[in-house]
Amino acid sequence: MTGTVFGLGEVAQATIALALAGVMGLLLGKLNIRGVGLGIGGVLFAGIALGDIASRTGVHFNPEMMEFVREFGLILFVFTIGIEVGPGFFASLRKSGLQLNTLAASIVLLGVAVTVALHYAFDIPVPALVGIMSGAVTNTPGLGAATQALADMGAGADAVATPSLGYAVAYPFGIVGILLAMLLVRFAAGVDIPAEARAYDAHRRKGSGTLPSLDVVVRNENLDGLTLGEVPGLFDAGVVRSRMRKSGELMVPQRDTVLAVGNILHLVGPAEKLQAMRLVLGVESETKLSTQGTELSWARILVTDNAASGHRLRSLRLEESYGVSVSRIMRAGLEIPAQGDGTLEFGDIVTVVGPRDMIQKVRGILGDEKRRLDRVDFPGVFLGIVLGVILGSIPIAVPGLPAPLKLGLAGGPLVVAILLGRLGSWGPFTWVMPPAANHALREFGIILFLAVVGLKAGDRFLDTLITGDGLSWVLYGATITLVPLIAVGVIGRFVLGLNYLSLCGVLAGSMTDPPALAFANAQNESPAASVAYATVYPLVMGLRIFAPQLLVLLLL
Template sequence: MEWLYSLFFGSGIAHAVLTFALAITAGILLGRVKIGGVSLGITWVLFVGIALSHFGMTVDGDVLHFVKEFGLILFVFSIGLQVGPGFFSSFKQGGLQLVGCAAAIVLLGVAVAYAIHVATGTPIPTMVGVLSGAVTNTPGLGAAQQAYTDASGIDDPSIALGYAVAYPLGVVGIIASMIFVRYALRVKFEQENEALAALSREHKLASKVSIEFNNELLDGRTVAYMRDLVKRQFVISRIMRPDGSVAMADADSTVHQGDRLWVIADAEDLPAIVAFFGHEVEMDDVAWGNNTPDSELVSRRILVTRSEINGKKFSDLRLRTKYGINITRVNRSGVDLIPYQGLELQIGDRVMVVGPRSAVEQTAKVLGNSLKKLDQPNLLTIFVGIALGVLLGSVPLLNVPQPVKLGLAGGPLIVAILIGRFGTHFHLVTYTTQSANLMLREVGIALFLAAVGIGAGDGFVDAILNGGYRWIGYGVLITVIPILIVAVAARLWLRMNYYTLMGLIAGSTTDPPALAYANATAGNDMPAVGYSTVYPVVMFLRVLTAQIFILFAL
């Protein structure tokens, strides 16, 4: 039976794989248990890892470090790819406000840690470790250790020990703060969903309206002439003549008084366009469709699935000229875009095409329209992105006195966001199915939590019994006080949506388990968008403040 003992308590690859598998399996099973309707979910993997390590199931340090960092990279990279297409528009819609709130949480955490140092006499290096653990920020821990070693010439083990003791309840405290805010402020998910839907409609990039044309000065002019005159992006999809006949519109179509136009444009541009052409009339999609002669004119959403189309502009494809169709909208990651000649198509785009049935079918062949092709993974983009992310995360940004870097989480996240938004410029296929993205995300966070737990378990109990239990309380204060102050202010004064608020809390503490909990609770991408919006700035601030805090003590 020596082989069995060696498998569980020895070393080697088989032992490491078994230890990680047991930690993740048991953690996932425990995560299904709900107490009072609340579950910590996959966070249980962390505590199972601590327990296994405490009882002797440890893993080689190099292996542990690799698994932890690689798991975190997979997690943040999959998030970046998912939110990338809508990231910059979301930043314009309140992003600065989010960053300001996140920075307030960071600075309040430092202030609380310093106040505890003054009140209790706990050494600053230890408090910096507790601070990093309380906000689950591993790069901050590494920056603090490096700054202390370079400045003093020796290591201080209390930095890492404070981190390990405070980290578990830091994870719990962040999630518990989300739950407390939810019940204390009486958040109702039904109302949040309604508010989110209203916000989505408000910021929708493409809206439809029916207009009766009565501008005498433009009578008989072409659509192209009027587009140049208005100088706004819009598409006239169909024209209904006074006799009730419907025709598909193109740039050469002429418009006369009494015609009715089906116009698609930015919501903010619609009032000006309506006033320019005439006045709005009530006609829904069915009314336009029912008046189509002989059902020859059809509209269909076509999926872009051919890799040759990825990154191509509409002007390159010349679809309207070749097939006599009209493209009225492009839906990308749930957002409707106004089509124009310079718009670059991406794999996974849904293009609304209007035209004769045969022409629409020909267009579908050109664009692909094959769901099966979307199921194929695009590993090239993922690993190219990870490589670029590691390079970016390793670039020194500031020297105070040690280089401040984005690290192996911040770099890949930023690159993933940029690839998700601009990857088609370099002919990279950025589309991944929701199930594939979720699989990468869950595998990454599970590996990360298991590695952190296994690494923190050795000596964990001894540290607590020898006075480290006080650090747990300090860590809870550092975690909870800043979050509650900013969360209440953001909710009551800034009227922030609760789903976005959860992403803000998770991002301001750079806490992947909290984001995983927020995503599962919300059932939408709003927490991930909030997390990704604040994460790069917060990562920089966490590293910078940790180093300054250490140098302040020397």
């Protein structure tokens, strides 16, 4: 350090600079025009301003210290993202999420293709190129991955700092460009927003995540005298029998319960399977089987015991040992049938029907400790970071690449966190984090990262923007932003007929851009945009982090 302020030591001086960048940047990010602002990106620009002032006054910061803070902030950020998206990551790639994720991935891949084309057309240096791309798609972890990849390749200090300049130059239009793409598709298609909201609500009700139920009177005489286990499709085929009325008594049906004509079964499962069972059993009952006024009761129990988490429902032998039935499982906001070969996950909410005293015993087996979801298991967090850093440091030989590929300090912790978030818990470790704590750690990490990036890039930013290639970089960034968004937006709307509000969520999610999501949500109170954003976010975040690393390895 060749300059100090008021005789402060290196640690004190760096701490003050980082804190000032955080304060000024967060206040700047709250300023918005018609709901659009810099958000957390304000920290980067505040850091640039402070870095410029520090450079002009001869104040310099310990580079090793700043590098550690930058990388640790990035690790915190991507790890908490992985923990958040892990439980729903693989589910988002199936069923209805497949089309949305395909469109979002297409935006990412098309953006990479445009970036490569610009590189060869205008001979843009690779360090600037990956920074421009990350700023054009408003993806900060991508910037971290690019910076890390350059450092791993042995690039000089100037080259490692260049992505930050490209990011800062391209970032503002990156935010505006997403909104322009949404508006262009809207006006080109003549979208009626209220009509789109009604159509989405109708579709959502049709495919609701809440499992329906049906009471069926047995009329099929061929089933008279058979046990329930002998009825085709009644066990382990997507339908759950939660209760049964037999000889005027309400009971929990077991596999060995003998069936008789006139018995009533309460079934839970997908609508089409319920109707199929109705055809097998008999007719829909006018009498609804309720536990009120009977010896049976029902309760929703939270799975928090490590001994139950990760085990198949059948292995717990709840029906055989306690005479209870598990009728539904709520996971990540969706109800799924309780099948014997299904595996319980930490945080699941199961609906249990049976005698009251037995339900209390089942609570002890499953856990039902809500406080475990309200605290951060820091041993699990630090173990996950250790595993993530180790994974990120493993070289992966890829044919055709000049050097081994590494997930790095951005990709390694992200992959590990997704897997651990999906696992939920193991032994004494838990990887379920309260939303408020997750958000706080994530924001803290990205603030540290952006503050350091800004401070290091500040001494070159104005010169690059005014007398250097800054204006050209703005145009390159605008191209990377608009071409993929408009192309996929047009295909999604005019070719695939995707709901416009859902399409807006895909466009915002493909850029992992919260301000764009806020703009999309402001068009209508429908949750369509938020649902689509959350569906594509996990996959897109992974692609955005890995893409800059591949470009560095392929083009440098």
